[in-house]
Amino acid sequence: MLTAYDYPTAKIISNTGLDSILVGDSLGMVVLGYANTLNVTMRDMISHTRAVARANPPQLIVADMPFLSYEIDTKSAVKNAGLLVKAGSDAIKLEGGEEMKDTVKAIVKAGIPVMGHIGLTPQRFLRLGGFRTIGKTKQEEEQLIKDSLELEDAGVFSLVIENTYVDIAKRITEKLNIPTICIGAGPYCDGQVLVINDLLGLSEFTPYFAKSYVNLKEIISNAINQYIVDVKNNRFPEKQHYKERES
Ligand SMILES: Nc1nc(=O)c2c([nH]1)NC[C@@H]1CN(c3ccc(C(=O)N[C@@H](CCC(=O)O)C(=O)O)cc3)CN21
Numbered sequence: 001m002l003t004a005y006d007y008p009t010a011k012i013i014s015n016t017g018l019d020s021i022l023v024g025d026s027l028g029m030v031v032l033g034y035a036n037t038l039n040v041t042m043r044d045m046i047s048h049t050r051a052v053a054r055a056n057p058p059q060l061i062v063a064d065m066p067f068l069s070y071e072i073d074t075k076s077a078v079k080n081a082g083l084l085v086k087a088g089s090d091a092i093k094l095e096g097g098e099e100m101k102d103t104v105k106a107i108v109k110a111g112i113p114v115m116g117h118i119g120l121t122p123q124r125f126l127r128l129g130g131f132r133t134i135g136k137t138k139q140e141e142e143q144l145i146k147d148s149l150e151l152e153d154a155g156v157f158s159l160v161i162e163n164t165y166v167d168i169a170k171r172i173t174e175k176l177n178i179p180t181i182c183i184g185a186g187p188y189c190d191g192q193v194l195v196i197n198d199l200l201g202l203s204e205f206t207p208y209f210a211k212s213y214v215n216l217k218e219i220i221s222n223a224i225n226q227y228i229v230d231v232k233n234n235r236f237p238e239k240q241h242y243k244e245r246e247s
Pocket residue numbers: 025026029030037120122130131132133163195197198203205206207208210
């Protein structure tokens with residue numbers, strides 16, 4: 001699984017063997033330039049989900065529910081989950097553990113598949129004390145196990161485990177029947193997810209657990225500098241780039 005936030009990226013992914021696309025609220029940081037994901041709105045998520053869905057990819061499209069779109073009450077959570085499905089997603093993802101059980105059940109009851117997300121839940125970074133690794137204490141570890149079992153019981157079809165110790169993610173994966181999709185939680189999961197900007201070398205900041213497979217930042221700035229040089233030296237535009245009238 002990889003994130004995608006726009007039409008051209010979803011078109012490229014369409015012709016790959018990737019299983020699933022996440023329209024992540026990480027778009028607030030990697031596309032919109034916010035310092036965290038708290039300012040991402042339903043309008044942002046709907047707009048980017050629609051852009052990805054317009055590419056009509058064969059992959060499953062999962063859209064993140066943004067901060068405060070599902071925490072207030074189950075009614076507004078179901079409504080907002082429905083708006084993301086109307087925008088073109090096949091499922092939604094929301095952050096949190098056992099405390100989200102009723103919300104998960106209500107959304108699933110409405111016919112919308114829900115993906116869980118535990119471990120580091122970036123929408124709660126203020127209370128957690130940063131984008132830190134979760135599961136250091138025995139209490140945090142046992143809470144993660146409990147959260148995963150309760151979410152499975154509530155009906156999530158899959159579970160993202162973010163930034164936790166490898167043995168904890170392994171334990172959860174062995175306990176659950178649904179697939180676990182990990183990021184910063186080691187290899188003993190059923191799948192992996194990454195922010196595509198990290199994979200492409202486009203991010204300003206990349207977490208320790210991400211791997212870039214190409215340096216697109218460098219490739220793009222080289223292209224821009226070549227363009228500047230060409231314009232200044234009259235090497236662009238060339239004959240084929242403009243029309244002359246035959247008078
Ligand atoms: N480019 C990008 N990649 C991501 O994976 C990502 C985002 N942005 N934005 C939304 C969240 C935030 N994520 C993050 C961001 C930072 C750390 C990180 O640096 N963690 C360190 C330091 C924690 C601390 O502040 O103490 C760690 O050791 O866990 C982890 C996950 C993951 N997500």
